[in-house]
Amino acid sequence: MIEYSEFVRLSRSHDSDERGHAAHLAALAFLDHDGPADEHAALYASLINFLDDPSVKVRAALAYGLLHSEQAPRPIMMALLQDSPIISRAILQYSPILIDADLFNAIRKGDAAIWLSVAQRAQLSSRVATLLIERDEPGLVLHMLRRTDISLDASLLVRLAATHGVEAKVRGALLARPDLPGPARLILVQRVTEALRETRLVAGALAPERLERLLRNGSDTALSAIGEAEAYLRKREFVQTLVGSSQLNTRILLHALVTGHVMFFASCIAELSGATREKVFTLLEGGSRSALSALMLRADISTALGKVLVQLVLHARIADLADDTAARHFVVTALIEELIAEYDGVIPEELEETFAYLSEQNIALARKAARGVMRVFAATTHLPMLVPPSDNSLPLQLPAA
Structure with missing residues (x-):
């Protein structure tokens, strides 16, 4: 509890920490308000005033108070979305107020840091996920593919398998997806086969003909x-x-x-x-x-x-x-x-x-x-192996290895 007179003093303080404290208190009071309408209107006005505070710490304190609430005022959250990068990225990552249209705009105008903030939201639609993947930023593509909670279009997954399937991490992320279509899996199998064929350890361990047979059969x-x-x-x-x-x-x-x-x-x-x-x-x-x-x-x-x-x-x-x-x-x-x-x-x-x-x-x-057949047989029988006597008159001759 705090008196409104004390709240006004903190709001007008020259100390940015005190003003930040006031901004955070105002945000919490607004979200939890259950009193008169004029009080609620005054709290809303104070939130808007804090948007113009010269200190990023104050505006960040305001954003932190409203960040996770579905009752946060949309105009204020949209204003904070256009604030300094540290604030806008937090809004993009956590605020449930934002809808797909807001995220589309941020993705199209933003940079890699903005894209990553959107990608880390708890919930994303397949449309937003597709737009993020289309940015074609390697780390971002891998992150989105690992989000198996987001359904992706089959044609997009096939295209990613064809264009990014040569990368082992991407192959792993794609193969781990339960919605991966058969054509994409086939492409990845072909990429794995090519990778194994070119791996020195594999190629050096098997004769070329046998390696080719194993790969073809696999x-x-x-x-x-x-x-x-x-x-x-x-x-x-x-x-x-x-x-x-x-x-x-x-x-x-x-x-x-x-x-x-x-x-x-x-x-x-x-x-x-x-x-x-x-x-x-x-x-x-x-x-x-x-x-x-x-x-x-x-x-x-x-x-x-x-x-x-x-x-x-x-x-x-x-x-x-x-x-x-x-x-x-x-x-x-x-x-x-x-x-x-x-x-x-x-x-x-x-x-x-x-x-x-x-x-x-x-x-x-x-x-x-x-x-394993002989091992199992040997463990279950007591009979000796009957071997005919060897004929040493004809020496065994083998070509040099």
């Missing part, structure tokens, strides 16, 4: 997994982008089936054939061989490749390809043996790429399926 798996997630959410844009950009090829279709991403495969076939996804999924789940073959032809897939895909679908019906690596290995092995038997070991030219992919997958899956 990219295919990531693409297929992204497509599966998009298909689960019933989004067509991802597959449409693949088809429109000619990125959907034989390898991807095979990989989708081999890895158990059936919903993604169904979406791809639906997009290629013009059939509904529901109809395609029904055929994949229980359609006859002839019905599946007709579907592949409708999707403009060659007869030879269509036969391979149909056979793979039939195998997939009785095996858990999504989670069982051993089942994947068994199916791919069976398919390779069927192809060799069908063509008597002479694989047609149009299936050479398909056969090479299956052979490559067979090796990778065999390695995965074999990991």
